[in-house]
Amino acid sequence: MRTVAVVGAxxxxxxxxxxxxxxxxxxxxxxxxxxxxxxxxxxxxSKEFLAGSLAEADLALEPDEEDLRAEWLLGxxxxxxxxPQRAVRLADGSEVRADGVVIATGAAARTLPGTDGLAGVxxxxxxxxARALRDELAxxxxxxxxxGGFIGAEVASTAYALGLDVTVVEAAPTPxxxxxxxxxxxxxxxxxxxxxxxxxxxxxxxGLRGGSRVEAVLLEDGRSVGADIVVVGVGARPCxxxxxxxxxxxxxxxxxxxxxxxGLAGVVAVGDCASWYDxxxxxxxxxxxxxxxxxxxxxxxxxxxxGGAVEPSAPRPPYFxxxxxxxxxxxxxxxxxxDSVTIEEGARDEHNVLAVYRRxxxxxxxxxxxxxxxxxxxxxxxxxxx
Numbered sequence: 329m330r331t332v333a334v335v336g337a338x339x340x341x342x343x344x345x346x347x348x349x350x351x352x353x354x355x356x357x358x359x360x361x362x363x364x365x366x367x368x369x370x371x372x373x374s375k376e377f378l379a380g381s382l383a384e385a386d387l388a389l390e391p392d393e394e395d396l397r398a399e400w401l402l403g404x405x406x407x408x409x410x411x412p413q414r415a416v417r418l419a420d421g422s423e424v425r426a427d428g429v430v431i432a433t434g435a436a437a438r439t440l441p442g443t444d445g446l447a448g449v450x451x452x453x454x455x456x457x458a459r460a461l462r463d464e465l466a467x468x469x470x471x472x473x474x475x476g477g478f479i480g481a482e483v484a485s486t487a488y489a490l491g492l493d494v495t496v497v498e499a500a501p502t503p504x505x506x507x508x509x510x511x512x513x514x515x516x517x518x519x520x521x522x523x524x525x526x527x528x529x530x531x532x533x534x535g536l537r538g539g540s541r542v543e544a545v546l547l548e549d550g551r552s553v554g555a556d557i558v559v560v561g562v563g564a565r566p567c568x569x570x571x572x573x574x575x576x577x578x579x580x581x582x583x584x585x586x587x588x589x590x591g592l593a594g595v596v597a598v599g600d601c602a603s604w605y606d607x608x609x610x611x612x613x614x615x616x617x618x619x620x621x622x623x624x625x626x627x628x629x630x631x632x633x634x635g636g637a638v639e640p641s642a643p644r645p646p647y648f649x650x651x652x653x654x655x656x657x658x659x660x661x662x663x664x665x666x667d668s669v670t671i672e673e674g675a676r677d678e679h680n681v682l683a684v685y686r687r688x689x690x691x692x693x694x695x696x697x698x699x700x701x702x703x704x705x706x707x708x709x710x711x712x713x714x
């Protein structure tokens with residue numbers, strides 16, 4: 329294998345490039361990214377960077393001394409893949425031919441229909457998104473966050489600390505019920521009310537009102553919530569449209585095996601755009617977490633360089649964290665696999681809960697709120713059992 333193209337220059341793409349060099353690949357390495365920025369850390373965008381306590385330079389994922397001997401093609405978007413030829417077509421009309429391709433194009437924030445061109449309406453996914461939102465939050469006023477997931481909750485927490493008047497609107501009856509289950513989703517999302525942030529649940533958004541700039545969020549039950557700034561945090565979609573016609577199986581992302589291998593020889597996928605097979609659950613899952621983007625490229629690169637000759641091991645249980653209102657929230661495993669959840673330590677009113685999710689008595693997930701030591705112990709047990 330003489331040339332490998334990594335399509336995507338965020339954490340998953342950078343991790344794949346590092347793994348290629350670490351595993352002995354000494355050929356031509358091309359990293360393609362649609363943003364002009366070098367790889368940067370995304371989790372702080374909704375927290376420290378948005379609050380102004382972290383500078384752009386602090387987001388850099390590459391130390392000054394690192395040299396991957398890579399060709400960086402930044403600010404150019406991949407628009408197509410000739411699967412059998414492993415040729416990546418770019419928006420500027422050029423093409424990169426490779427012996428191996430790592431797809432790491434990530435995901436894009438979902439938007440609210442009919443909001444294009446309306447000032448004051450934001451999504452938060454990229455550094456440029458965070459820059460624009462930070463500038464607006466610095467002016468103060470009324471913020472409405474549409475979507476009570478982790479990004480929305482983190483933005484609400486940051487804006488609250490900055491002194492804004494904050495309302496969170498969530499269509500589901502219980503925020504975070506998907507990743508955490510209804511019981512613990514309710515406990516974690518209670519942090520909003522505990523800090524004076526309004527939380528409106530079980531109601532969808534009908535639209536926004538405003539001329540050139542947003543003035544209010546219109547709810548499906550007829551209510552109207554005044555807004556100077558709106559953040560739409562309703563999830564993300566995998567960036568796989570450019571792969572149509574490539575021969576790859578596409579569903580909720582690029583369909584892969586347990587090691588990132590696709591149905592095309594010499595092509596693997598990692599990060600938020602990859603739907604890896606989970607042999608424990610017997611289904612494909614797309615994991616949108618920092619840890620997965622950091623760890624899973626190692627397995628995918630091993631499979632790529634070995635031509636699929638290495639038997640894949642089961643991916644580690646997914647892990648993610650969130651910082652909200654001064655509370656460290658950590659989670660590992662799959663809440664949907666559980667038939668019970670119990671609080672093992674702490675008290676919900678004191679925001680220091682350690683909860684274990686079980687199925688037929690066996691742990692399948694663990695949640696910690698300001699319980700880093702106990703959580704780490706349980707996470708290790710969970711990984712060992714898996």
